[in-house]
Amino acid sequence: MTDETGTTLFHQSMPFTERLGIEVLEHGPLLVRSRLAWDESLCTLGGMLHGGALMSLADATGAVCAFLNLPSGKTGTTTVESKTNFVRGMRSGYAIASARPLHAGRSFIVVETEIHDEASKLVAKVTQTQAVL
Template identity: 85%
Template sequence: MIDATGTSLFHQTMPFTERLGIEVLEHRPELVRSRLAWDESLCTLGGALHGGVLMSLADATGAVCAFLNLPEGKQATTTVESKTNFLRAVRSGYARASSTPLHAGRSFIVVETLIHDDADKLIAKVTQTQAVL
């Protein structure tokens, strides 16, 4: 089920996510979930979703997770480090991202994002550090 409020939050704060067609499934401090449909326009010549598209899905989902875990009185974050391990390709269906906070401190928030396919196979694992602004 689509989380309309979360999807609107993504699209208003990160217009690029609307262009990619990212939909939010759930957003709360402990877990942010989103998905992106396979589309030929987002693929490499081999029909696999481009790695940059998957990284964009993870970065946006992780950014909202970090935002929802901001310390009181803080207003934003920015990605200062991101590491991605690609494990397999997405050639149809959806790429689904799930972000959870690993550390929510005063200066930095570390988020882990797992991307799965429709068969629930792990596609990529992303760890990113967000500076608290």
């Protein structure tokens, strides 16, 4: 089931997520979950979901997680570092991202995002640092 409020938040704050078709499953300070459907237009040759599409899913999901963990009085974040490890490819179904805060400080927020396929197999792991604005 999709989280309509979270999906609206994603699409209004990051219009690119609407173009990709990202849907939010749940959002809160301790966990943000979203998904991206496999689509031929998002693939490399051979029908594999493009790594850039997966990184966009992780970056957007992590950004919302960071935003929901902002210190009082702060207004936003921006990604200053992101590291992705791809573990397996995807040729169908949904990529499901789950982002959790590792550190929520005054200047930086570190978020870890795992992307799994519908069989719960790890597809990618992303660690990103968001600067607090």
